[in-house]
Amino acid sequence: MTALILDRYADAARSVRYLHRLLAANDITQALQIGVDQVIDVFGCDVSWAGLIEDGYLVMSAHHGLVSSEMASAWRLKVGEGIGGRVVAERRPQMSRDYRHDSRRVPLMKRLIDNEGIQATLTVPLLSADTSLGVLYAAHRRPYPWTEDEQSALEEIADDLAVRLRQLDVEGRRSALVRTAERKYERALRSEQSCARLAAGLTTQDNPGTALDLVALELGGRVELRQRDGQLVCAAGEVGEGNPRTVWRTELAGTQGLTVTVIHTREPDELDSAVIELVVGLFRLQFLRLGERERTVERLSGELFDQLLTGRITDPETIRQRMSLMGLSVTEGAQVVVAGCRRQGSGAPPLSRLAEVLTSSFSGCLTTERHGRLVALLHPAGHPADLRSRLTTVLGQGRNRDFVLGTGRPCHGLIDYSISYDEARAACELGLRGSAEAGLVSAHDLGILGMASLPTAYLRTTVRDVLGPLVDADGQRGTDFVETLRTYLSHDRHLPAAAAALHVHYNTVRNRIARIESLLGVDMRNVDDRFRLETALRMHALTQALGDSGPEP
Amino acid sequence: MKLISFTVAGTTHTGALDGTGARAVSFTQASGGDPRFTSMLDLVRAGGDVLEDAQALLDSHAADAVYDVDAIRLLAPLPNPVRLRDCSLFIEHLQPAFRGMARSLAARAEDPEAEYERLVASGKFDTPAVFSEQVVYYIADHTAISGPGDLIVAPAETRQFDYELEFAAVIGRTVRDVSREEASGAIFGYTVLNDWSCRDLQMTVMSSQLGPSRGKDFDGSNTLGPCIVTADELGSPYALRMSARVNGETWSEGSSQSMHHSFEDAVRHFADGRTLYAGEVLGSGTVLSGSPVEIGRRLKDGDEIELEVQGIGVLRNRVQLPY
Numbered sequence A: 001m002t003a004l005i006l007d008r009y010a011d012a013a014r015s016v017r018y019l020h021r022l023l024a025a026n027d028i029t030q031a032l033q034i035g036v037d038q039v040i041d042v043f044g045c046d047v048s049w050a051g052l053i054e055d056g057y058l059v060m061s062a063h064h065g066l067v068s069s070e071m072a073s074a075w076r077l078k079v080g081e082g083i084g085g086r087v088v089a090e091r092r093p094q095m096s097r098d099y100r101h102d103s104r105r106v107p108l109m110k111r112l113i114d115n116e117g118i119q120a121t122l123t124v125p126l127l128s129a130d131t132s133l134g135v136l137y138a139a140h141r142r143p144y145p146w147t148e149d150e151q152s153a154l155e156e157i158a159d160d161l162a163v164r165l166r167q168l169d170v171e172g173r174r175s176a177l178v179r180t181a182e183r184k185y186e187r188a189l190r191s192e193q194s195c196a197r198l199a200a201g202l203t204t205q206d207n208p209g210t211a212l213d214l215v216a217l218e219l220g221g222r223v224e225l226r227q228r229d230g231q232l233v234c235a236a237g238e239v240g241e242g243n244p245r246t247v248w249r250t251e252l253a254g255t256q257g258l259t260v261t262v263i264h265t266r267e268p269d270e271l272d273s274a275v276i277e278l279v280v281g282l283f284r285l286q287f288l289r290l291g292e293r294e295r296t297v298e299r300l301s302g303e304l305f306d307q308l309l310t311g312r313i314t315d316p317e318t319i320r321q322r323m324s325l326m327g328l329s330v331t332e333g334a335q336v337v338v339a340g341c342r343r344q345g346s347g348a349p350p351l352s353r354l355a356e357v358l359t360s361s362f363s364g365c366l367t368t369e370r371h372g373r374l375v376a377l378l379h380p381a382g383h384p385a386d387l388r389s390r391l392t393t394v395l396g397q398g399r400n401r402d403f404v405l406g407t408g409r410p411c412h413g414l415i416d417y418s419i420s421y422d423e424a425r426a427a428c429e430l431g432l433r434g435s436a437e438a439g440l441v442s443a444h445d446l447g448i449l450g451m452a453s454l455p456t457a458y459l460r461t462t463v464r465d466v467l468g469p470l471v472d473a474d475g476q477r478g479t480d481f482v483e484t485l486r487t488y489l490s491h492d493r494h495l496p497a498a499a500a501a502l503h504v505h506y507n508t509v510r511n512r513i514a515r516i517e518s519l520l521g522v523d524m525r526n527v528d529d530r531f532r533l534e535t536a537l538r539m540h541a542l543t544q545a546l547g548d549s550g551p552e553p
Numbered sequence B: 001m002k003l004i005s006f007t008v009a010g011t012t013h014t015g016a017l018d019g020t021g022a023r024a025v026s027f028t029q030a031s032g033g034d035p036r037f038t039s040m041l042d043l044v045r046a047g048g049d050v051l052e053d054a055q056a057l058l059d060s061h062a063a064d065a066v067y068d069v070d071a072i073r074l075l076a077p078l079p080n081p082v083r084l085r086d087c088s089l090f091i092e093h094l095q096p097a098f099r100g101m102a103r104s105l106a107a108r109a110e111d112p113e114a115e116y117e118r119l120v121a122s123g124k125f126d127t128p129a130v131f132s133e134q135v136v137y138y139i140a141d142h143t144a145i146s147g148p149g150d151l152i153v154a155p156a157e158t159r160q161f162d163y164e165l166e167f168a169a170v171i172g173r174t175v176r177d178v179s180r181e182e183a184s185g186a187i188f189g190y191t192v193l194n195d196w197s198c199r200d201l202q203m204t205v206m207s208s209q210l211g212p213s214r215g216k217d218f219d220g221s222n223t224l225g226p227c228i229v230t231a232d233e234l235g236s237p238y239a240l241r242m243s244a245r246v247n248g249e250t251w252s253e254g255s256s257q258s259m260h261h262s263f264e265d266a267v268r269h270f271a272d273g274r275t276l277y278a279g280e281v282l283g284s285g286t287v288l289s290g291s292p293v294e295i296g297r298r299l300k301d302g303d304e305i306e307l308e309v310q311g312i313g314v315l316r317n318r319v320q321l322p323y
Helices: A002-010 A012-024 A028-043 A069-074 A082-090 A107-116 A148-202 A208-219 A270-301 A303-310 A316-325 A351-361 A384-395 A398-402 A414-433 A456-477 A481-490 A495-502 A506-520 A527-546 B040-046 B050-060 B094-106 B112-121 B180-185 B199-206 B263-270
Strands: A047-054 A057-064 A076-078 A094-096 A120-128 A131-140 A222-226 A232-236 A245-251 A259-264 A335-341 A366-370 A373-378 A403-407 A440-442 B002-008 B011-017 B023-026 B066-068 B083-087 B137-140 B151-153 B165-171 B187-195 B222-230 B241-246 B249-255 B280-283 B304-309 B313-320
Touching: A012 A028, A012 A148, A028 A047, A028 A057, A028 A131, A028 A148, A057 A069, A057 A082, A057 A131, A069 A107, A076 A082, A082 A094, A082 A120, A082 A131, A120 A148, A131 A148, A148 A208, A148 A270, A208 A222, A208 A232, A208 A270, A208 A316, A232 A316, A245 A270, A259 A270, A270 A316, A303 A316, A303 A366, A303 A373, A303 A414, A316 A414, A335 A351, A335 A414, A351 A366, A351 A373, A351 A384, A351 A398, A373 A414, A384 A398, A384 A403, A384 A440, A398 A403, A403 A414, A414 A440, A414 A527, A456 A481, A456 A506, A456 A527, A481 A495, A481 A506, A481 A527, A495 A506, B002 B023, B002 B040, B011 B040, B011 B050, B040 B050, B083 B263, B094 B112, B094 B199, B165 B241, B165 B263, B165 B304, B180 B187, B180 B263, B187 B263, B187 B280, B187 B304, B187 B313, B222 B313, B263 B280
Parallel strands: A403 A440, B083 B280, B151 B313
Antiparallel strands: A047 A057, A047 A131, A057 A076, A094 A120, A120 A131, A222 A232, A222 A259, A245 A259, A335 A373, A335 A403, A366 A373, B002 B011, B002 B222, B011 B023, B023 B066, B083 B137, B165 B187, B165 B280, B187 B222, B241 B249, B241 B304, B304 B313
16 A cells, blocks of 8 residues: 555656646645645545644645535644644644544544544645745544655655745735735825815814814714813714724813823724824814914904803803813813003003003913903913912013902803902902002902902992991091991901001090991900901992992893 | 623624734634523633633634624623622722821811811721721622723712722632632632722711712722633732823832732631622722822823733723713
């Protein structure tokens, strides 16, 4: 039998025909099939098959004589495992004379081989130089004593096959490289074309929300625009099937810390990253353009100011988006400042001059004029004390000393803007009427937080209720009870200090206080009485400063 | 093995990540409907040779059961644990966490520093000795499980939402009254756990002395994932680097080396005169510095939190906050 096989192999004509057929093979599959057919022809065995390495696994690539479709489709072996896996890993042949008692077999493959009835295998590597490309099997459905000569014969078939595989593989790789380069070029071209379409589309969008929709559509994921503190301005797009992750996060320069986040289920490759960067850049340009337009419109109409400063907000979401466009955050301590001028008439410096100074000192500052006062929305970063010091610096410049700046509470939500405005305005009016030199007055320092937004009628009624007899006496008999009470309390009930401040005698103050206690029925030693009087005095000052206008209705 | 649960094209699979970590092999598909691979809970409960058979399926890498990891959606590896106990196996984090809570409470006072000192002096914000004497735990809601990539939506009423960097042991054998060796054998594998917490709600309700209550009880409040690493593959779970990143910035770093109690202690404790069931999950508690409250930081709406435990993987989620 062995002699017969060797005779067949030694047949030069047979060998030449094999080489001719191999040379004629157009692809790897054809070459492998020619290889296994040659094994059957030379060895006269029942079965032959070949496996090639793909991603660390041997996969069935050609076969002859198999009877089960399962073996043909499911034979798959990890490199290093089982008999075939060892052959490629160790790059040397393995014989199995009786497969049924071979401990090297992998459980899953064992079942496939047993179903085929295969009992003896001779396995050689397909070697190109020192690299294993795969394995070639000769197999019998009965125990069979393989010889060294047969092993050499199978190795020769495998060597010729491996040479042809390497040739085809190299050719295949070249064309694969060309195909990859072509695909990459086509992908890049498509990306550029769609970016051009996006750029054209973005310029026609009037608000950041719809612009972001286009961006999300282009990127095929979810895109979010957030403020520095995490507050969502707008979002677009959905993530598809998969586990979403942030694949891109960038702060948009020139937008007061707005951040664009791209969320996708796939990690972007180099080209994807370049496209994301370009698309986000286009969005930024359109965003800045819209922002500039918004500022211009606001300068002309003042509608946003109206809604914010009166607290009559029709659509909070729209307001938030418009504020973001103008670089204003609604959650990070934005500040309303109201300014007025101490001097009146032709010699007074114009409010527009102060507006210019504020705009250049605070980036993103918006200004408008209301009721003869300048209103500025600032977005100062850092500690409130920094704002105070920066505003003081502004006031220290040239003719700005004539201005009085009033500030209210920092704004955290949209509703705070109207309250902060009322407070800033009241502080400004009190500052303008006060004798103090300070040009910067805050509602906090004046103790009027929470009061300035109350209706004037309510303030008057409360003042009347608490201080009525004093106000009447001052009005009718020219007494000075209200001022005496204010000075006495502001000097912590210290008679000599209050007397000095009022330029009267110590006893005069004592007598007036006794008279005030009697008129109002209060006791200055009682803390509740003092609290009511203090509150009413501040309300009184507010009604005096704001006149009939009070907070804006 | 790194076992996973995932969906692809609307079908749920139980499987494992291959050696590259870039491909998932579905046992549900490759086994041709073997009931032991229907779900992770079935796999965990199956016992016997299930892990050997799973390894054979993973090695066979059958082409029609292999998926690109980017093309599937990972779920919580065990989406339906039969019980979830979160334990205080780390106890070093408790002191800073308690002090962090005291600081948050004091911040509302007129003089925060004086109030903080008063609260600390009251002794109510010290770690009670019981934490070192026994395995203290609370029973978390085992129906409130979320997985990798899920959006975590914080309750509308919270104003201080935190992650907690933990990992957890999955029990693979039903046991009662076990030795230390047997306790070790009862552990099937390990996964990363994020025990999301509403600190403000927790602080308010803790005065009731009835546990964290609403502070840790909301849909998806326990995130598990991205996989269960089998105990044999992970080796010792007591020298693992643990870290938490927020938007890519590392906020928390620690090691499981600093655990005061072991998972085996916990198994013995929970199986002492009572039954610990296969499919239960035991949380480790938070590693030192493993939560923003301990390091004085706050999460923002839209933040992406990544918890990483060496040898297990990265558990990534984004948060939606009402503030």
